Amino acid sequence: MHNALPLVRGSSAALLALVFASGIAAAQQPVSRRFELSPFTTAFVPTGAHANTLENGFGAGLLGAYAFNRHFSAVGRFAYSSAEDRSTTTNDVNVFSYDIGAEAGLEKHLTTALRIRPFLGLGMGGRAYDYDDRESETQYSVAGYGAGGAELLMGRFGWRVEVRNYVSGFKGLSGELDSRQTRNDLSISSGMALHF
Numbered sequence: 001m002h003n004a005l006p007l008v009r010g011s012s013a014a015l016l017a018l019v020f021a022s023g024i025a026a027a028q029q030p031v032s033r034r035f036e037l038s039p040f041t042t043a044f045v046p047t048g049a050h051a052n053t054l055e056n057g058f059g060a061g062l063l064g065a066y067a068f069n070r071h072f073s074a075v076g077r078f079a080y081s082s083a084e085d086r087s088t089t090t091n092d093v094n095v096f097s098y099d100i101g102a103e104a105g106l107e108k109h110l111t112t113a114l115r116i117r118p119f120l121g122l123g124m125g126g127r128a129y130d131y132d133d134r135e136s137e138t139q140y141s142v143a144g145y146g147a148g149g150a151e152l153l154m155g156r157f158g159w160r161v162e163v164r165n166y167v168s169g170f171k172g173l174s175g176e177l178d179s180r181q182t183r184n185d186l187s188i189s190s191g192m193a194l195h196f
Helices: 005-028 048-052
Strands: 034-047 058-065 071-086 092-105 114-131 139-154 159-169 181-195
Touching: 005 159, 034 071, 034 092, 048 181, 058 092, 071 114, 071 181, 092 139, 114 159, 139 181
Parallel strands: none
Antiparallel strands: 034 058, 034 181, 058 071, 071 092, 092 114, 114 139, 139 159, 159 181
16 A cells, blocks of 8 residues: 555646646636536556556546636546456456546637547545455455547537556455555556536
């Protein structure tokens, strides 16, 4: 767990700075505030040492966002993926991710009706691993992420594509490790978005 603490502290400081900057920007240019809801499908891709433990998996989730202005948003996300334990051939693992963060982006008009908004994001939250067919306890860990992506917008509708790089503290799928170790995985997601 202590291996992940510098990442958590750094992510927290960056997130606070981003939220503070968004408040200043919102005060300088009044823009109508808006909510966004985006159901998505996702690919779960373990990398490094994590790829020796889990196979790639697929899943789905829901993202909610609140735009302070055209450039800064607060986001919350829940995702579920199903992966497979590499040490066995029959044990599926449910991977749950839940986090909050902030995004900074620039909105550009492609045509009079079509806009694109590339963005970068930072956040933190949690991760849970749970075997499908075993009675072992669910394993929880803290996770932080950096993200990049883009959203294509037309009126109230959009299409969002995002890649998140997660770093988490991992104690094994059944808690078998003596101490938490840093693990890395990618989440590649895509889905429709509704703004209101």
